[in-house]
Amino acid sequence: MANFFLDNKDLQFQLDHPLMKKIVALKERNFADKDKYDYAPVDYEDAIDSYKKVLEIVGEICGDTIAVNADGVDKEGPRVVDDHVVYASGTAENHRMLTEAGVYGISLPRKWGGLNFPVVPYVMSCELVSRADAGFGNIWGLQDCAETLHEFASDEINDEYMPQVCAGKTCAMDLTEPDAGSDLQAVMLKATWNEEKKTWLLNGVKRFITNGDGDISLVLARTEEGTTDARGLSLFVYDRKHMAVKVRRIEHKMGIIGSPTCELVFTDAPARLVGDTKMGLIRYVMALMNSARLGIGAQSTGISEAAYREALKYAQERRQFGKPIIEFAPVYEMLTNMQAKTLASRAMLYETSRFVDVYKAYYHISKERKLEKEERDEMKEFNKLADAYTPLLKLFSSEYCNQVTYDAIQIHGGSGYMKDYPVERLARDARITNIYEGTSQLQVVAAIKGVTTGVYLAQMNKYEAMTYNSDLDPLHATLKAMKAEYEATVKLVEERAADNSEYLDFHARRLVEMAGHIILGYLLLYEASERECGCVDYRTAANVYIKAGAAKNTAHRAYIESSTPEDIAMFRID
Amino acid sequence: MKQLKIVVLAKQVPDTRNVGKDAMKEDGTVNRAALPAIFNPEDLNALEQALSLKERYGATVTVLTMGPSRAADVIREAMYRGADGGVLLTDRKFAGSDTLATSYALSCAIRKMGADIIVAGRQAIDGDTAQVGPQVAEKLGLPQVTYTEEIESLEGDKLTIRRHIEGGIERVTTTFPVVITVGSSAPVCRPRNAKCVMRYKYARTTSEIQASDEDYYPALREARNYLNIPEWGVADVDAEDASLGLSGSPTKVKQIENIVFQAKEAKKLTSSDEDINGLIKELITAHAIG
Numbered sequence A: 001m002a003n004f005f006l007d008n009k010d011l012q013f014q015l016d017h018p019l020m021k022k023i024v025a026l027k028e029r030n031f032a033d034k035d036k037y038d039y040a041p042v043d044y045e046d047a048i049d050s051y052k053k054v055l056e057i058v059g060e061i062c063g064d065t066i067a068v069n070a071d072g073v074d075k076e077g078p079r080v081v082d083d084h085v086v087y088a089s090g091t092a093e094n095h096r097m098l099t100e101a102g103v104y105g106i107s108l109p110r111k112w113g114g115l116n117f118p119v120v121p122y123v124m125s126c127e128l129v130s131r132a133d134a135g136f137g138n139i140w141g142l143q144d145c146a147e148t149l150h151e152f153a154s155d156e157i158n159d160e161y162m163p164q165v166c167a168g169k170t171c172a173m174d175l176t177e178p179d180a181g182s183d184l185q186a187v188m189l190k191a192t193w194n195e196e197k198k199t200w201l202l203n204g205v206k207r208f209i210t211n212g213d214g215d216i217s218l219v220l221a222r223t224e225e226g227t228t229d230a231r232g233l234s235l236f237v238y239d240r241k242h243m244a245v246k247v248r249r250i251e252h253k254m255g256i257i258g259s260p261t262c263e264l265v266f267t268d269a270p271a272r273l274v275g276d277t278k279m280g281l282i283r284y285v286m287a288l289m290n291s292a293r294l295g296i297g298a299q300s301t302g303i304s305e306a307a308y309r310e311a312l313k314y315a316q317e318r319r320q321f322g323k324p325i326i327e328f329a330p331v332y333e334m335l336t337n338m339q340a341k342t343l344a345s346r347a348m349l350y351e352t353s354r355f356v357d358v359y360k361a362y363y364h365i366s367k368e369r370k371l372e373k374e375e376r377d378e379m380k381e382f383n384k385l386a387d388a389y390t391p392l393l394k395l396f397s398s399e400y401c402n403q404v405t406y407d408a409i410q411i412h413g414g415s416g417y418m419k420d421y422p423v424e425r426l427a428r429d430a431r432i433t434n435i436y437e438g439t440s441q442l443q444v445v446a447a448i449k450g451v452t453t454g455v456y457l458a459q460m461n462k463y464e465a466m467t468y469n470s471d472l473d474p475l476h477a478t479l480k481a482m483k484a485e486y487e488a489t490v491k492l493v494e495e496r497a498a499d500n501s502e503y504l505d506f507h508a509r510r511l512v513e514m515a516g517h518i519i520l521g522y523l524l525l526y527e528a529s530e531r532e533c534g535c536v537d538y539r540t541a542a543n544v545y546i547k548a549g550a551a552k553n554t555a556h557r558a559y560i561e562s563s564t565p566e567d568i569a570m571f572r573i574d
Numbered sequence B: 001m002k003q004l005k006i007v008v009l010a011k012q013v014p015d016t017r018n019v020g021k022d023a024m025k026e027d028g029t030v031n032r033a034a035l036p037a038i039f040n041p042e043d044l045n046a047l048e049q050a051l052s053l054k055e056r057y058g059a060t061v062t063v064l065t066m067g068p069s070r071a072a073d074v075i076r077e078a079m080y081r082g083a084d085g086g087v088l089l090t091d092r093k094f095a096g097s098d099t100l101a102t103s104y105a106l107s108c109a110i111r112k113m114g115a116d117i118i119v120a121g122r123q124a125i126d127g128d129t130a131q132v133g134p135q136v137a138e139k140l141g142l143p144q145v146t147y148t149e150e151i152e153s154l155e156g157d158k159l160t161i162r163r164h165i166e167g168g169i170e171r172v173t174t175t176f177p178v179v180i181t182v183g184s185s186a187p188v189c190r191p192r193n194a195k196c197v198m199r200y201k202y203a204r205t206t207s208e209i210q211a212s213d214e215d216y217y218p219a220l221r222e223a224r225n226y227l228n229i230p231e232w233g234v235a236d237v238d239a240e241d242a243s244l245g246l247s248g249s250p251t252k253v254k255q256i257e258n259i260v261f262q263a264k265e266a267k268k269l270t271s272s273d274e275d276i277n278g279l280i281k282e283l284i285t286a287h288a289i290g
Helices: A009-016 A019-027 A046-078 A089-100 A120-130 A132-143 A143-153 A156-168 A281-317 A329-368 A371-411 A422-430 A440-450 A455-465 A470-497 A501-530 A538-562 A564-571 B041-057 B071-083 B099-113 B133-140 B192-200 B206-211 B218-223 B274-286
Strands: A079-081 A082-087 A169-176 A190-194 A200-209 A216-222 A235-241 A245-250 A261-274 B006-011 B012-014 B036-037 B059-066 B085-089 B117-121 B144-155 B157-164 B170-174 B180-184
Touching: A009 A046, A009 A120, A009 A132, A009 A329, A009 B036, A019 A046, A019 A329, A046 A132, A046 A422, A046 B006, A046 B192, A079 A245, A079 A329, A079 A440, A082 A245, A089 A132, A120 A132, A120 A281, A120 B144, A132 A281, A132 A422, A143 A156, A143 A169, A143 A216, A143 A261, A143 A281, A143 A329, A156 A216, A156 A235, A156 A422, A156 A538, A169 A538, A169 B133, A190 A216, A190 B192, A200 B006, A216 A261, A216 A281, A235 A281, A261 A281, A281 A329, A281 A371, A281 A422, A329 A371, A329 A501, A329 A538, A371 A422, A371 A440, A371 A455, A371 A501, A440 A455, A440 A501, A455 A470, A455 A501, A470 A501, A470 A538, A501 A538, B006 B133, B012 B071, B036 B041, B036 B071, B041 B059, B041 B071, B041 B192, B059 B071, B059 B099, B071 B085, B071 B192, B085 B099, B099 B133, B133 B144, B144 B170, B144 B206, B157 B180, B180 B274
Parallel strands: A169 A216, B006 B059, B006 B117, B059 B085, B117 B180, B144 B180
Antiparallel strands: A079 A082, A190 A200, A200 A261, A216 A235, A235 A261, A245 A261, B012 B036, B144 B157, B157 B170
16 A cells, blocks of 8 residues: 555655646647547646656556565566566566556657656656666666657657557667677677568677567667678667567576566567668667666666665664664764755756756657747757756766665664665665666766866856745855856866876766766755755755765865876876 | 446445554444545455456446445546446435445446446445345346356356355356456456546546536536536435435444454464364363354
């Protein structure tokens, strides 16, 4: 009798953000569907009400089914039978329930059977599912593949596959190979056009493929013989009904065990080209990766939420030295920091989702009609913001969920190290979040552009110009000082890096983290100013987060100041 | 073949499974205000059987519930899970009905609705009588299949039903119209469906609309008749006043006692003849049996 949506006021607040009005209007094309579909919203309030009601369904399935199954799924795991994947029984039940609830295809257009929800409520569903079972979150979140098809594939392909996704067919994105992990340009799986069969045929091996035996797979393959870089790669859609891909093995992983990670062998597997050849990695996979990173942001936030709740409950119940351990300073300090990190992750998650929503809605409208100039400008602006925020979100939320689950075990003490409490599983599940879909180190490579191009600084200025409740002035002053310190530090690094570009790489993470502490701090400041609720103390969270952020930024600045370009040599291992 | 008509009997009940300190009043009656009102659990099992038939063979599924205005929640809940609509049987004259008067009222309504298959939960968790389903069947002069686990198939005019009996499972066939009661060992009800929720979320009874000022979309209600949940009173179902409410209810609750279970020493027995013989002897000695 648990509902992961209704019990989470912070999540519900995100649907009331002022930008939602614009998002709903764009997504619903001013409610054009209302006479065509009797479940389409007639106005803004109706749309938001529908999002809430549907998320309530997802929240209930998460609380009553998926979370209950999580431990069994973790122990049972998926297996390979006759070259194909059989899900753990709990996974199969989770999938069946969500299918019956008609929530797959949540963001896809109604003409294909979808619910046409914006990215924000879709991402909320990802967070809810991940809080219940992070491994299952992957199977749910791979709907992103359909979103990519929707963006780039032909009508013919979409007419065939979109209704299937809405009916609960699962997806996979087949990118990684034994020699192509972070460096996807090295993908070797071969696609050749067969004139006789009038189809592309795929041959080769993929590795570490999440839900690799899914019904619909997007496959990155090399179409241009003799090439070795990104320009020779194209994207294909493969249908499981052809039975031309074998699952050689499922990896034995540390966490997210319910999510089958497969090694796949393609043998003359017929597949259809998505969009144009040679654009596979350069354009389509980049878009896919961005949605996937947003998904990991949701997964990380969901795990943090679960771990924080488990730790809070335990600390309230567990008594030592004659009182509940939550009354001891080292314990309550950990808990309050865990909550601040969780709230900060969520604030960043939905800020990013809103940016994605606006630009994606414009993108789809642009396929129906020519955009006006200001619409085009707005699309570009929000696209830029989404691209800058996505790596920052992925970096922060995944690192935080590792920290939060680490502390959750710590609060449980010896019991947390045992398999008797869910925090042990949560910590194992968390460990992948800052590795896959681009490691934290790669997120920094993407995010440093936000530092050097000034996108982050412009956002800080925008946030600074907003009006906040006056009793938050001291906190706002801290953020302003942090911004000045950040600007000075960026300038210093750029000066020193002028003759030594490695100097910028060396300090990139520190600069990105400094920017992140300020941006996430502002998002929490906004929430503290706007929201009133008995269950979440936004003021405390903002206070705790901003003060800790200020201290960390000062430490980063101090380290950078004392670090000369020559120092880097000390770290190099030849 | 014409469309199959299924009527599901459902009841809104106080959630007696989550009983707190204030669940009973001083006088020993149920304190309904302190308990959340829910869809009677076994009626959800019954609804699932109806929806499953609809899915497999095509049918209209209509929910019939008797209760006060707020019992319309039960009808909406059923619609969210796939029912096509419902009827709220509501009238002051129904108040105080025992199982006999209730089944009389329901049977009058069913006669008016017309039904090929009537499905009901085995019993409601507030009274636990398991009488209403069978009594409805008697009043309508229909065959009844109780303790159903699953309606397996429909072929021609024959339903094959698996029912739970003591010590096993029985498979029976029946023609319809028929009354079927479903127990908690039957499959659980499917979840709410997103599109159904969005389609039916503004479904209201007339009294609900009158009682609140939240009717945002009167135009929708006009265009989509399924958003109007019919309310039937005594006159609508041609029932006789004398058979309804307190006057139609021979059952009188004389006294309700609070029972406090006292923990007693437990004894573990194996299934060996020796243990069983020992137990029987002990029971005979204690005059518990024999």
